[in-house]
Amino acid sequence: MVSTSIRRAAAKKLRADTTPHERMLWRVLKDLPMDGSHFRRQAPIGPYVVDFFCPAKRLIIELDGGHHNEDDTAKRDIDRQLWFEREGYRAIRFWNSEIASDLMAVLERIYIELYGSREAETQPLKHRRS
Template identity: 75%
Template sequence: MVSTAIRRAAAKKLRANTTPHERVLWRALKELPIEGTHFRRQVPIGPYIVDFFCPAKRLIIELDGGHHNDDATAKHDSERQAWLEQEGYRVIRFWNSDVTCDLKAVMERIYMEVHGSLDAEALPLKHHRRR
């Protein structure tokens, strides 16, 4: 397994080189009515670096470009998602085109994942570290 320092450095590099789609979603996530918690971007979790992470809900958001259609990449994504879910995380995936064409639908789905429904009130969340 790759050392923690190497994974953190890789995550930092990814944060510095975000894609246009990641920048759009990041700005939108900052406007979500979620008091008491936040989303983080390019976060190392286990052997992986995830695009966006809400620690209070153990929710991971992944953005996929066209190369994720390749068989090898899709297989890797599937294995990666299975590992993350086995560790107790929820993973939702969006295509880059979803962010470009229908950001409102993407944000509604994220809101539902965080709060349970579109009608739910945005209550403060607390992050409880797992040991």
Template identity: 50%
Template sequence: MPSTRKIGTSRSRALRRNATDAEQALWRALKRIPVYGTHFRRQVPIGPYVADFACLKVRLLIELDGGHHAQDDIAAKDEARTRWLENESYRVVRFWNTELSENMNGVLDTIYAALYGSPQSEAAALPTPPRPDGRPSPSRGG
């Protein structure tokens, strides 16, 4: 039986190949945000979920939602997903697909602020946050 990690990886690869227009637009636009010493990844397996975009060094996840996410049952699943991810020490920022097409600069400002504290903050090397279990980060020799 394949491990959950492998299932997540094959699923994330399929999701990258079949990216929505909004995901493709944000992926191109994310290159305009300076992230010194790190980067964003697409369709990242995290536990039982696949995050649309992740800057793992600062544990920031970006989720894009189409109109169907307004349906009560899907919205409830999204809320449970966000709670689980936040419990694992991730920060989750959600955008509607229409926000990207109507206000991409505002979306990028919000992501920048999530990375650096405010849209006016100067970009600098991003610190590595501690792991939820308190162990040192692998990037720090742990």
């Protein structure tokens, strides 16, 4: 397993080198009505660094570019997804093209993952440290 300091350094480098799609989603995630919680970007979780993470809901958001269609990358994505699920996280994935073409639909899906439905009222989210 990679040490914590190495994962943190990798996350810091990724935060400095964000993609245009990550920057676009990050700007709008900060404006979601989330009383009591927040998203982190390029957060280390276990052996991985995830694009976005809401600790209160254990929700991971990953953005995928075209290279995620390649067999090796797709296999690593599946292994990664299974690891998250075994550890009690929920991970949702979006293609970069979804961010660029229909950001409101992406935000609606994230809201539903956080609160259960489009019509749900926001509730204070409590971050539980593990």
